[in-house]
Amino acid sequence: MLSRRIIPCLDVREGRTTKGIKFKNNVDIGDPVEMARLYYEQGADEIVFYDITASHEKRDIMIDVVRRVAETIFIPFSVGGGIRTVEDMRAVLLAGAEKVSVNSAAVKNPEIIRQGAEAFGNQCVVLGMDVKQVEVSEAIPSGYEIVINGGRKHMGMDAVQWALKAQELGAGEICLNSIDADGMKTGYEVTLTRLISETVDIPVIASGGAGEPEHLREVLTDGKADAALIASMVHYGDYTVPGIKTYLNEAGVKVRNRW
Amino acid sequence: MIAIIDYEAGNLTSVERAVRSLGRDCVVTSDAQTIREAERVIFPGVGQAGSAMASLARTELSSVIRDVYASGRPFMGICLGTQIILSHSQEYDTPCLGLLEGEVDAFPLKMTDTDGSRLKIPHMGWNRIHPVVAHPILEGITDDDEFYFVHSYYPAPAHREHVVAECTYGFTFPVMLGHKNLVSTQFHPEKSGKAGLTILENFCRWEPC
Numbered sequence: 344m345l346s347r348r349i350i351p352c353l354d355v356r357e358g359r360t361t362k363g364i365k366f367k368n369n370v371d372i373g374d375p376v377e378m379a380r381l382y383y384e385q386g387a388d389e390i391v392f393y394d395i396t397a398s399h400e401k402r403d404i405m406i407d408v409v410r411r412v413a414e415t416i417f418i419p420f421s422v423g424g425g426i427r428t429v430e431d432m433r434a435v436l437l438a439g440a441e442k443v444s445v446n447s448a449a450v451k452n453p454e455i456i457r458q459g460a461e462a463f464g465n466q467c468v469v470l471g472m473d474v475k476q477v478e479v480s481e482a483i484p485s486g487y488e489i490v491i492n493g494g495r496k497h498m499g500m501d502a503v504q505w506a507l508k509a510q511e512l513g514a515g516e517i518c519l520n521s522i523d524a525d526g527m528k529t530g531y532e533v534t535l536t537r538l539i540s541e542t543v544d545i546p547v548i549a550s551g552g553a554g555e556p557e558h559l560r561e562v563l564t565d566g567k568a569d570a571a572l573i574a575s576m577v578h579y580g581d582y583t584v585p586g587i588k589t590y591l592n593e594a595g596v597k598v599r600n601r602w
Numbered sequence: 603m604i605a606i607i608d609y610e611a612g613n614l615t616s617v618e619r620a621v622r623s624l625g626r627d628c629v630v631t632s633d634a635q636t637i638r639e640a641e642r643v644i645f646p647g648v649g650q651a652g653s654a655m656a657s658l659a660r661t662e663l664s665s666v667i668r669d670v671y672a673s674g675r676p677f678m679g680i681c682l683g684t685q686i687i688l689s690h691s692q693e694y695d696t697p698c699l700g701l702l703e704g705e706v707d708a709f710p711l712k713m714t715d716t717d718g719s720r721l722k723i724p725h726m727g728w729n730r731i732h733p734v735v736a737h738p739i740l741e742g743i744t745d746d747d748e749f750y751f752v753h754s755y756y757p758a759p760a761h762r763e764h765v766v767a768e769c770t771y772g773f774t775f776p777v778m779l780g781h782k783n784l785v786s787t788q789f790h791p792e793k794s795g796k797a798g799l800t801i802l803e804n805f806c807r808w809e810p811c
Contacts, residue, residue: 417794602796
């Protein structure tokens with residue numbers, strides 16, 4: 344039986360990790376390579392990096408981070424943020440990442456999913472989706488809309504339809520982030536996660552809203568998520584990866600116990 | 603020296619880094635002579651069977667691989683490398699190397715778990731393996747250890763005695779094969795944390811009899 348994956352997420356700006364609340368007021372909390380090593384040794388099943396470096400010229404810093412992370416940890420990790428072309432994908436994968444995630448670039452140009460899948464295999468391409476709840480309408484029948492720019496720009500696309508389209512184009516996995524829940528620590532958007540996870544055939548990682556271990560249990564059972572992303576709840580030391588896994592184990596959620 | 607065969611099938615740097623982390627000398631290469639002279643050979647691969655076999659045929663690496671296997675030197679397949687050592691793959695109906703007799707089959711669609719929940723394809727994530735025979739490559743591995751898988755096809759060798767370990771996802775299927783100087787894993791030891799590194803270390807020390 345497959346274990347549910349617990350995935351710490353590190354936001355990286357110019358080579359340093361940060362964690363902001365709702366994408367604002369980022370504060371520096373450390374060296375991404377050291378943090379990745381810590382989470383690896385604590386039993387994280389995978390690590391996600393988001394490069395939030397604004398300037399395109401400084402993006403090579405992230406490639407160097409990826410290379411050092413790959414020499415340090417021996418579990419899969421993905422890199423997203425600012426990936427716009429197949430060449431951007433190639434640089435990240437060659438530096439040692441297992442997967443690459445595309446988000447707004449895929450919204451603007453869905454073909455990048457197909458191109459990435461054809462060049463590197465479906466399993467390498469993760470679709471990141473930022474989603475906001477809206478009123479049900481003809482354009483948004485599910486009531487969940489795709490947004491970009493940290494939720495500031497509504498794209499008029501239905502989240503369920505976009506997930507299906509991305510799967511058809513060759514995405515190997517979906518990382519589903521609720522903008523409404525992100526940074527609130529009040530729990531994942533379970534209804535949305537379940538809706539997407541039951542619609543697609545590929546794995547879904549739930550993201551946004553984790554504040555305590557119970558939130559992971561909810562989204563991994565009721566939400567049908569295959570994996571759960573965590574950030575501030577572990578970055579600031581409120582909880583640890585092994586502590587969360589112990590909680591999930593006792594609650595009957597199958598996770599990897601030995602590392 | 604360990605040769606990691608480069609045949610344009612996915613990212614091989616992770617295998618190289620994992621082997622180097624064990625303090626072992628290795629080289630990622632497509633050079634026939636280097637591979638023929640290596641003490642041990644790793645045959646990794648991420649991608650699909652059709653293009654991998656086309657690449658092997660184009661570069662004459664398929665005959666190099668056959669020679670290494672015949673030479674008795676330790677040979678390890680990983681992921682796609684485990685599949686294309688068999689005779690044939692359902693993926694793009696591809697004739698494969700046939701070092702071991704057998705098929706590579708696709709997971710059935712719409713598989714369900716024991717609790718009735720739907721199982722997704724690919725089989726992606728961490729899972730346990732169940733040894734069916736003792737093998738030096740499994741030394742130090744316990745029942746609780748888990749390994750990282752990403753695959754939509756699985757190896758189905760024709761002979762039961764070629765199965766070293768199995769895994770359950772919807773049903774039970776082989777994930778480690780072994781015969782003489784050949785051992786192979788469907789999972790990625792280079793991405794499976796300390797348990798995976800143990801497997802690689804065991805391979806680096808293995809003296810097949």
